[in-house]
Amino acid sequence: MIAAHLPALQIVVPLVSAPLCLLLRRGGLAWALALIASWAALACAVLLLQQVIATGPISYHLGGWAPPWGIEYRIDAVNGFVLVIVAAIGAAVMPYARESVAREVPEEQHATFYTALLLCLTGLLGVTITGDAFNLFVFLEISSLSSYVLIALGRDRRALTAAFQYLVMGTIGATFIVIGVGLLYMVTGTLNMLDLAERLPPMAESRTVVAAFAFLTVGAGLKLALFPLHFWLPNAYAYAPSVVTAFLAATATKVSVYILLRFFFTVFGTTYSFELVTLENLLIPLGVIAILVCSTVAIFQTNVKRMLAYSSIAQVGYMVLGIGFASTAGLTATIVHLFNHAMTKGGLFLALGCVVLRLGSAQLESLEGLGRRMPLTMFAFVLGGLSLIGVPLTVGFISKWVLVQAALERGNWFVAAVILLGSLLAIVYIWRVVEVAYFRPAPEGDAAAPIAEAPLSMLIPTWVLIGATIYFGIDTSLTLGVAERAAQHLLGGGA
């Protein structure tokens, strides 16, 4: 009985818990509720994915209204997988949040913090699960508005300007998406994605459809921090509280990639996106530039959080490359990289959060000699860094391997070379941190006050994510298998 309503529960549990957190007032209670809600969300997501793999796509009619009139939640291999990614990061970040938030956010704002975090989780899950184009916008705004609040809670006053900048860019992006959805509704009279997909092909030549396509691409590109539209991201990630950075870095851009996938392949269809509009001429160059420019910029950052933020934009470049190839191999690379990068970047930012907890700073020079003082944290950071570079036996290697194969399959040697060059650049910026942390002596004098290892409640989530980057780097049957199914599903073959 209850299993039939899993798709609704997936959203309702965190959505209802959010205002309850606010009513509880006390930070500790709110945290406990948020923890339970996020774990429940993960359980729902895992059960849904299992069900999808066993029996094919699930269609849930909200309130019993049949689509295309009612809102439909539709879960297939693609968004089932993304749901698990988002919910898993949420579940990993929550236990970690307690200590970190206690240090970085004023006491009286704790309940509000967890409310906003849960709303953000709800929004991201909602964007992923829904099969209705306008519903997608509403959930997108739920997650965006709460993430502006979360970023603004950072201690540095620059967090405020970063949040404001993100608010302006994010609102423009979301408004572009509404315009796109509106134009689609104008020509088709429907908002249901599957219904749209059926009605769009006959009017593919219409200029309204082309305009809608352009608005949706740019709008999602803004939320995604696609290369020339990425200016909001580095500051937002650098000055937000550590938990928020880890959560958003691992989930928000992934969900935006999913929006692109959904519109390009399901709604408009591969033929439209890649034969009529020739999207690859746009995506592949942008991906290449993002990888090269942002990896280079990352090398010159003095704040490690900012460095990782630039590296995130470069990683988005890899995902966009995979979409640009529009082949099963390319899409598999993109989808598997969604998972792999979420684990890697989530783990890295959580490790960095442990450092910030003890040092109060993420500046590169303050990390001197930290390899001996916080061995577990720094070792986790190094493993995450290896995965970012793409060393074998880590998940980063798997994504890059599949992506290079996809590039070679299309005979695109240049792009394959760029992917390898991106890895070399990643070695440089990760090495800078390793050098400072392991090969420089700890500062003498007053700054040398004993710095202990981070508390277990923070180390365990960090190591769970870092452990996942190693585990899924060795045993790829699960992630690659699902990603490949999802890619075939998007391209229209099989479930």
Added chain:
Amino acid sequence: MDAPGLYNYWIVIVLMMTGFYVVVSRGNLVKKIVGLNIFQTSVFILYISMGKVSGGTAPILAEGFETYSNPLPHVLILTAIVVGVATTALGCALVVRIKEAYGTVEEDEIQLQDEAS
């Protein structure tokens, strides 16, 4: 060619570009929010216009009326208006906090202070 009949859409375009220009060109954070509002309002008009059926009346069943306007876009945009209000409120709240922290709401002055620190 019934160009005057479609003048709504011209208004939409003009408003959209005006709002967008204000957001991009003004350094004052409050003015940026005003621009953002104008930008969003243009989309409201876009949706409201597309729901209009020529000769149609408000979608309330009554004797003697056969054609009704499409209520769905109107309902949709009601949601978007709420989102717009929330965005504006949050934006204004952030501006207040920025003013407290920096003592100014001018983007270039904030940048100068950030570089100095």
